[in-house]
Amino acid sequence: MIRPIIFAVILASLFSSAFAQDWIRTGTGLGVEKVRIAVPDFKAATQDPKNTDLLRVFNDTLFSDLENAGIFDVVSKSFYPLGPIGTPADVKFEGWSGPPANAAMLAFGNLGVTGSNMTVQGWLYDVKNVASPQVLGKQYGDAPTPDAARLTAHKFADEIIFRLGGGIQGIAESKIVFVSSRTGKKEIWEMDYDGNNQHQVTHLGSISLSPRFSPDGSRIAFSSLTKSGWDILMYSLELDRVVAFPRFGGTNVSPAWAPDGTKIAFSSSRSGDPEIYVAEAAGTNLKRITSFKGPDVSPTWNRKTGAQIAWVSGRSGLPQIYMSEADGTNAQRFTEEGYAVSPSWSPNGQFLTFSWIRHYGPGAPGAQDIYLMDIASKQWVQLTHDGGRNDSPCWSPDGRHIVFQSNRSGTEQIWTMLADGTAQKPVTASGRNSQPNWSWK
């Protein structure tokens, strides 16, 4: 079978490039070991009654962040040596490095509330290097609230991931915007990457779709049905309101930010046919870059170079992925069969993920799944296999994760997975949720 080999090669290139700068070599499906890390619960450092609740939030968040990271083999807590561990003095190296834990790394620390302050101390130890074990030592101070405890856990997790993950920033502090109809109308919502802290962003009472974070995280571009039709709107997360953006006429949907944040590509039918346009981030200097009859929609920029755009075109019949330079020249068809939509370009510029009904037609099962394709070789890997309609994939900022929507559970929900298709799990459950977009950092 050639497919599994291709599968392995693609994933090897994905992960080896991610970790090329570090002493850790890992990969998925290659038999390469992930870093085995133990994360015992942090210990209370004071007697404050708030400690219990905050510690529960902190410990759960840190544990799941490290599990979610995709680069660790987190040791089951049942293998941990007995006894609480809160400071370096508590560490008994043999108990962690020897069986049954067999950990390479140990993340531990303490949390204590004093008055209106919460202080967290965290360490990362290489338990097999007894002479000089400390990889990381951090101290954080914040308000004694569950949100602050969660955020502090994300920060500490990201420090660990950064140190052990080849110098790539973790995603524990990243956000996901998405469309939710849980109020009865499709509005833009935002949440932490792990599904916590879900809150409504827009209150337009119309239909709002396709939210896209700006690269600096200060704005969300999206499309919304207004009195004049479908327009691109701009929401400022700093001002907490919709800010001015030009109306172009026609149906304007699917905005996409260039990686430097200076341009936006989107689809507009202002000329009578849906085509891809590129404008300055303020909406000025509009330029059309496609001119074929048939729908052209869903652009995505090469996130590494900003020099190419991929998008969906129905010019040849069923929608396919096309690619061109960012000015529209050198357009080429990228997918050759089926029904391919919703491309998202990987942060390292090497891959596209998109939604594909690969064998469309009579007698074909017609499953709509998320695929990963190596742009240079056009070799692909199918990431979802579990039925339902899977659509709107989007890369995490570290390139190790993909968020997407799936109705496999019966209703449309947001799911995340590692970029090799493992560790798929829903992060929303309330109402119907779709079109997730991951923040750039």
Added chain:
Amino acid sequence: MRFLQRRLPFRAAADERRLTCATRLGTHPHGGEVKLKLKWISLILALSAVIMLSACKKKVAPPPPPPPPPPAAPTASLTANPNAIDKGQSSTLNWETSNATDVSIDGVGAVRPTGSQSVTPPESTTYTLTAKGPGGTQQATARVTVNAPPPPPTASSATEEELFSQNVKDIYFDYDKSDVRGDQQSSLQSDVAFLRQHPNIGVTVEGHCDERGSTEYNLALGDSRASAVRNALVQGGVAGDHVKTISYGKERPFCTESNEQCWQQNRRGHFVYQK
């Protein structure tokens, strides 16, 4: 029975009378005409023949009595100008009579023999003028038609909207297609005909898609469908500035089941009446 037709001089040669007798069975094919000399015998024979043929009709005008100078019969005419008015407006009746001593108009009363009068009938009315005189009675009529008032504008547009929903048919599309297919041409033609007959009606064409495929692609596809319908209407002669388009993609399905019958319902250009 024979058919007989005789011309008999009576009293004087100048005074001829025609006796006509037709058989009950029909016309004799060789019916002839017999002239007899005026003789007593032949007169008797002729008279007896007439008696014998008494079953036959005979027309014998009595000699007209010398007419006494009759009183002249009245004459009458009545006109209404204008003869069609809107409710609340008035019309003028004009009439002329002669040889009448007693002239009246129904609904108006006794009037002078010749005159005019303004009337404001609440509904369509036939005025009858009666002229009586020694010579008899003569009548003349004139009808004033009262047009129904124009219904208020709201009632008018409701009716128009009803007509719109009865006559304007949605256009259905094949999967992933935005060209108007052959079996939709008759719907399209009747839509064009209706909208051309009602040039004051504005319309929004909504492009809809089935649930398959991405939200974004379907919004673009729905836009193409709405544009295709609009272009066909404009090509058919409908004023372009009366036809707007909007795409709903798969955001507002008509049918929510996941089967082809339902999907076909959702792949359409839907017409919405605009005041």
